[in-house]
Amino acid sequence: MKTTTRWLAATAALLSMTALASAAETANIWVRADGSNFMPQIVEAFNKGHENQIKLDIIPNGELVQKYATSAAGGTAPDGLSLDLIYTPAFAAAGQLEDITDWAKSLPYFKDLSPAHVKTGTYKDKIYGLPFSADSSVLIWNKKLFKQAGLDPEKGPANFAEIAADAEKVAALGGDIKGFYFSGACGGCNIFTFTPLIWASGGDILSEDGSKATLDTPQMRDAIALYRGMVEKGLVPEGAKTDSGANFFAAFAAGNIGIAPSGAFAIGALNTQYKDIDYGVTFLPGKDGGSSSFAGGDNFVVTKGTPKLAVLKEFLDYAYSLEGQTLLASRGSLPVRGDLAKEALKDLDPRYQIAAEAMAKGRTPYSVVFNDIINSANGPWAQMINEVFFGDDVDGAIANAQETMQGIIDAGTGQ
Amino acid sequence: MSSITAKAGAMSSQPVRRRAKVDRSHWVGLLYIAPAILLVTVFFVIPLGMTAWMSLHNWPLMGQHRFIGLDNYVAITKDVRFWNALKFTLYYTVIVTIAIFAVAFPLALFVEKPRPMASVYRTAFFMPVVVGFASASLLWAWLLNVDSGLFSPAAQQLGLTEKKFNLIATFNPAFWSIIVMVVWKVAGFTMVILMTGLQSIPTELQEAAKIDGANAWQRFRAITLPLMRRTVALALILSVAGSILAFDQFYILLRGGPRNSTITAVYWIFNQSFVSFKLGYGAALSMVLLVILVVLSLIQLRLLRNPEGT
Numbered sequence: 001m002k003t004t005t006r007w008l009a010a011t012a013a014l015l016s017m018t019a020l021a022s023a024a025e026t027a028n029i030w031v032r033a034d035g036s037n038f039m040p041q042i043v044e045a046f047n048k049g050h051e052n053q054i055k056l057d058i059i060p061n062g063e064l065v066q067k068y069a070t071s072a073a074g075g076t077a078p079d080g081l082s083l084d085l086i087y088t089p090a091f092a093a094a095g096q097l098e099d100i101t102d103w104a105k106s107l108p109y110f111k112d113l114s115p116a117h118v119k120t121g122t123y124k125d126k127i128y129g130l131p132f133s134a135d136s137s138v139l140i141w142n143k144k145l146f147k148q149a150g151l152d153p154e155k156g157p158a159n160f161a162e163i164a165a166d167a168e169k170v171a172a173l174g175g176d177i178k179g180f181y182f183s184g185a186c187g188g189c190n191i192f193t194f195t196p197l198i199w200a201s202g203g204d205i206l207s208e209d210g211s212k213a214t215l216d217t218p219q220m221r222d223a224i225a226l227y228r229g230m231v232e233k234g235l236v237p238e239g240a241k242t243d244s245g246a247n248f249f250a251a252f253a254a255g256n257i258g259i260a261p262s263g264a265f266a267i268g269a270l271n272t273q274y275k276d277i278d279y280g281v282t283f284l285p286g287k288d289g290g291s292s293s294f295a296g297g298d299n300f301v302v303t304k305g306t307p308k309l310a311v312l313k314e315f316l317d318y319a320y321s322l323e324g325q326t327l328l329a330s331r332g333s334l335p336v337r338g339d340l341a342k343e344a345l346k347d348l349d350p351r352y353q354i355a356a357e358a359m360a361k362g363r364t365p366y367s368v369v370f371n372d373i374i375n376s377a378n379g380p381w382a383q384m385i386n387e388v389f390f391g392d393d394v395d396g397a398i399a400n401a402q403e404t405m406q407g408i409i410d411a412g413t414g415q
Numbered sequence: 416m417s418s419i420t421a422k423a424g425a426m427s428s429q430p431v432r433r434r435a436k437v438d439r440s441h442w443v444g445l446l447y448i449a450p451a452i453l454l455v456t457v458f459f460v461i462p463l464g465m466t467a468w469m470s471l472h473n474w475p476l477m478g479q480h481r482f483i484g485l486d487n488y489v490a491i492t493k494d495v496r497f498w499n500a501l502k503f504t505l506y507y508t509v510i511v512t513i514a515i516f517a518v519a520f521p522l523a524l525f526v527e528k529p530r531p532m533a534s535v536y537r538t539a540f541f542m543p544v545v546v547g548f549a550s551a552s553l554l555w556a557w558l559l560n561v562d563s564g565l566f567s568p569a570a571q572q573l574g575l576t577e578k579k580f581n582l583i584a585t586f587n588p589a590f591w592s593i594i595v596m597v598v599w600k601v602a603g604f605t606m607v608i609l610m611t612g613l614q615s616i617p618t619e620l621q622e623a624a625k626i627d628g629a630n631a632w633q634r635f636r637a638i639t640l641p642l643m644r645r646t647v648a649l650a651l652i653l654s655v656a657g658s659i660l661a662f663d664q665f666y667i668l669l670r671g672g673p674r675n676s677t678i679t680a681v682y683w684i685f686n687q688s689f690v691s692f693k694l695g696y697g698a699a700l701s702m703v704l705l706v707i708l709v710v711l712s713l714i715q716l717r718l719l720r721n722p723e724g725t
Contacts, residue, residue, distance in 0.1 A: 066689050069476040090692075094478035185672055238579045239562040244670050247562075369691075376690045377670040378678060386674055390584075 024051040027308035027315070031056065031082040032064045035133060035298060037268070038331035039082060045327055046318045052311040065371070072096055072303070079308040080315075082132050082298040085120045086370045089210075091301060092123035093368045098302040101127040103313060109320065112339040116295030116364040123368075129299030131336035132319065133328060136359035137193045137294040139163075139285070140252060140266055141259045143278040145170050145177060149258070156259075156282030159289045160197070160226045163259060164235075170258030171235040179235035181257040182227065184389050186245035187382030188375045191365070192294045193261030193284065194385065197223040199363055200286030205381075210367035213405035215384070216398050222287045224388045231389055241390050244377060253277065263296065264355035268332035271349060281351040283358055295362025297333065334359050368412065373405045380404035463705075466698045474695030476688070487699035496675075497700060500683040501707070507590075507679065508658035514598045515654055519605035526606065527613040537610075541603035548600065552667035555596045559583055559668070583669055586676045593664055593677070601657070605650050612646025613639065648719035652712050659708050680704050 121129030143153035149169040157163040167179025183189040203219025252260040283291030325344040384401035474480035561581040583589040662681040688697030
């Protein structure tokens with residue numbers, strides 16, 4: 001009898017375990033290739049410690065939007081998505097995303113989440129995206145070249161005049177050494193690193209709600225004059241003119257560029273892959289000082305009607321924990337919880353603190369047609385920057401871009 | 416009476432038998448071409464129908480679509496950038512087609528005759544055709560890179576230029592770089608088509624002309640060129656159609672630059688569909704391009720039709 005009872009108990013236990021195991025669910029999420037440094041690690045860590053599981057797919061950067069759209073049309077969209085934050089309004093406007101306002105506002109640390117992310121995650125007063133990964137824009141300089149040029153290697157430039165003067169001194173070293181680098185044919189790179197110069201000087205390129213293009217401002221012209229002056233003096237490599245972003249980071253990493261605007265991602269990449277480069281990190285300054293930064297990274301969004309919302313919430317809860325934020329930070333993403341940022345970064349390179357501080361003050365332009373007006377290689381922003389940095393007609397280029405950009409904004413996403 | 420009936424029966428039964436025979440062969444024939452019909456239906460007719468249907472809608476890449484009739488086509492008439500792209504595409508087509516023929520014809524004449532190493536030359540000239548357009552464009556993107564590529568640093572090393580030169584920074588060098596790349600990539604294919612045409616010309620004709628005292632140029636003009644009409648027509652139509660649909664090389668190498676001066680029609684369709692997320696409008700543009708391509712092909716066929724019908 002005893003044996004039978006034992007057998008029955010064991011069978012019941014086994015059955016209940018099987019029931020538990022079958023109750024566990026798997027949610028599918030996507031991330032763009034830029035997130036391949038941190039996403040597989042955090043998914044792996046989550047899967048190890050939880051019944052519910054996440055299945056991750058990494059999608060090439062340039063294909064994510066198209067692939068998601070076609071999958072959504074075919075009913076095979078993933079349950080969730082780590083999405084470049086600037087796309088959140090467009091996805092929300094298209095009715096593809098789940099409204100997560102109540103859940104977001106119920107999070108005890110909601111007010112500490114990256115404000116720029118939350119702003120782009122909000123569409124018509126409802127929240128469709130929450131911050132997941134973060135990357136701020138900063139200015140980096142090569143300490144070795146600064147030293148060789150007779151500059152203080154520990155002091156980065158703090159205003160436009162200092163950028164130009166330092167770049168000139170470094171370029172004077174001659175040979176292949178140049179003072180400054182930027183990708184002159186890349187709209188995305190320059191919204192990330194050039195607009196902070198305008199913001200820090202008190203200007204903007206779009207109105208707060210994204211309904212008006214505001215390109216023609218004195219602050220824009222000052223920032224253009226800074227870049228244009230450096231190009232005219234030969235402080236910028238010839239290849240910058242046609243660089244569509246492929247060399248955005250690699251040029252500085254090659255070791256012959258004095259100063260380059262870049263992202264916080266550069267800290268991790270330089271520390272692990274280019275250990276011989278001694279570099280400093282500072283804020284992107286305004287004309288007469290001050291600072292600003294582009295708040296980039298990803299929002300986490302949920303596909304409308306997914307049955308796996310509970311699993312996704314569990315996953316996001318983990319990503320927001322100190323353990324999750326520390327893990328993300330160690331893999332190159334800045335923490336998105338302001339209240340945990342210091343602690344999550346405490347064991348890492350101190351230069352991350354500058355990037356985190358820049359992030360806290362960071363801004364992100366808000367637009368449902370961001371791809372069209374800014375990221376497109378043939379859009380008004382990309383065309384304008386190339387013309388004003390290297391061409392002959394600054395006034396015409398600004399006026400043309402202002403008109404084209406406003407036309408696209410007015411037309412909205414419709415046809 | 417009975418004989419008449421019998422005759423009539425015999426007369427009427429004959430056509431019935433023939434019809435049955437015809438019907439059977441008709442079905443057998445259909446069976447033979449059924450796979451081709453299926454492929455054309457699935458991969459051409461249905462997508463074409465869907466594109467035409469799509470072009471009548473406001474069809475965003477994401478979200479709901481709605482029927483708008485011919486509005487997309489009306490919008491095309493006001494789309495200055497599409498017409499500019501089309502103008503540029505036609506300009507590119509003319510230049511690149513002439514360039515391809517200018518290179519491929521001499522090559523075909525060179526490798527057509529049996530000569531030592533002829534097959535090696537043929538293989539060498541044909542090899543770039545095997546490389547995909549995207550791969551070839553990436554290779555050339557590297558060759559043309561002003562800092563890390565081959566052309567600019569090599570020219571500097573050889574003392575041909577003092578300063579680095581960025582071949583893709585202004586329109587003319589960028590455009591001609593593309594032409595050179597495409598000719599390198601495609602001429603081998605045209606060469607093979609022209610070579611088979613040359614080889615199909617009966618040698619007796621050439622021999623007879625030789626005996627009559629015609630020199631090489633006279634034989635080329637009076638025999639080779641006229642008998643190559645159909646082959647040239649095929650090569651021309653393929654080259655023109657390929658050039659009108661040019662996309663990869665411009666997208667990968669120049670991204671429409673410098674300053675939007677090298678946007679082709681297909682590039683603009685891609686841009687509208689997948690950057691501006693307007694699939695319906697992109698479909699309408701595709702239909703317009705299709706019509707233009709069909710008209711151009713018909714004109715070429717008519718111009719190059721053999722007057723003797725041989």
